[in-house]
Amino acid sequence: MNHTGGCFCGALRYQVNDDLADTGFCHCRLCQRAHGAPVVVWSTVAREDFTYTQGEPHRFESTPGHWREFCSNCGTHLVFRPDAGDTLDVASLTLDEPAQVKPFFHIWTSSQWPGWGGAEALPRHAQEEP
């Protein structure tokens, strides 16, 4: 099944040919810092099933042999690519239709942001806080 996605500004576009069943929340400190968010949703796919269809990402080696690929114009992080292995991770929320993806697990909960706990029970507003 083909999915498409891209960065916020549209300079980078990609296509992924996978059912995106291997999807989960990552609470690691590196993802928190790279994305400025408490948690990042990643879908792991075979490398040959992922293609950039527009633009070239910038790359940052966040730990030796592990690369984060992002848009140099808008800063959106799209891909986590280890040198080893035959898979990469796609930032699931950069898909054009992220509602099609379902998360199945949490990893790196040892560095979970304390504010994440109980967040589901906080006061909720459909849009901005009134």
Ligand SMILES: [Zn+2]
């Ligand atoms: Zn961009």
Ligand SMILES: [Zn+2]
């Ligand atoms: Zn992570």
